[in-house]
């Protein structure tokens with residue numbers, strides 16, 4: 001019933017630029033927790049190849065816990081939280097060592113990024129993580145992301161990498177999130193218990209009926225199951241990000257997806273929606289102060305629909321705010337042009353207003369950023 005929509009949206013998938021790929025435990029380890037080198041080798045080769053084609057790839061990798069179980073020779077994941085954390089700590093190092101080596105074979109630089117839920121909700125950490133990710137991506141580095149399992153328990157945990165990947169996709173302004181699993185996509189029921197279940201090709205809305213078809217994790221080392229994939233899909237869709245669930249058994253599927261072939265299940269993004277982050281910046285966050293810009297900068301903001309705000313274009317600063325707070329950007333007449341997340345607090349911004357980039361450090365003793373507000377953290381109203 002969705003064939004027309006599918007054909008249309010899949011062709012758009014071939015055009016996307018920034019892509020998050022999430023690999024589940026079942027994709028990169030064997031059931032005994034040992035590493036599946038062939039899979040990781042292929043993942044490294046294909047992701048590097050896509051990066052070389054001009055895509056900007058980000059990897060969210062599970063498997064630390066299982067790799068730790070394998071390395072410690074345990075029969076199963078420990079039941080205790082410290083036991084699970086210790087396994088993840090042992091396994092994360094192993095995983096990164098392998099990724100570094102195998103991506104390195106193809107000349108691709110990777111970076112380890114470990115995140116927790118608090119990094120996603122705290123403005124400062126969010127801004128830091130976002131800025132650092134943007135920088136890595138602009139350097140052509142592939143960030144490899146996992147939850148920081150050792151410090152995150154219960155309420156501090158995102159809990160599963162399906163949801164983490166959707167959060168990362170939003171954090172990094174990605175266009176597409178690909179969840180690779182041990183199953184071809186979303187079925188009309190859990191195929192493990194309902195052999196007659198059929199694969200769903202396109203989902204335009206995750207309804208309660210669809211959620212009711214999803215069961216828990218399918219293999220003993222996995223944690224998420226279809227339910228967390230659907231939660232991730234809902235978040236991605238409302239952030240304007242497409243999400244595809246596909247089978248990671250043969251990683252050539254990544255190329256097929258990127259060619260726009262109709263594999264797996266596509267969750268269609270709501271195009272009219274502002275990115276989740278932008279929405280939050282523009283309408284959800286408290287405005288802590290004002291930054292007044294000169295006519296040249298105001299004109300650039302109006303004409304280009306967005307640009308970074310450098311101190312040299314700022315003529316006034318009002319209010320009391322910290323770096324990471326949301327501020328309103330006004331023209332000389334007091335019209336609000338944009339809202340954005342500032343890299344400097346009010347006091348320092350007041351000291352560097354009107355200054356060239358080269359003068360920032362001499363004025364305030366440090367320079368973490370050239371921009372007062374980076375264009376990626378700015379929404380033009």
Ligand SMILES: Nc1ncnc2c1ncn2[C@@H]1O[C@H](COP(=O)(O)OP(=O)(O)O)[C@@H](O)[C@H]1O
Pocket residue numbers: 023024025026027180181182183185186187188189190191192213214215216217218219222223224225226227
């Ligand atoms: N409606 C459904 N469609 C597809 N898979 C389902 C569904 N409900 C439950 N599942 C289960 O979800 C599993 C995939 O999730 P999971 O085991 O967490 O793997 P991963 O390690 O890839 O995250 C499938 O193997 C399947 O058993």
Ligand SMILES: N[C@@H](CCC(=O)OP(=O)(O)O)C(=O)O
Pocket residue numbers: 023024025026061062063064065066088146147149159160161162221222223224225
């Ligand atoms: N952070 C955990 C992964 C948790 C997780 O979501 O696992 P999975 O369901 O296999 O994607 C680890 O690396 O073991």
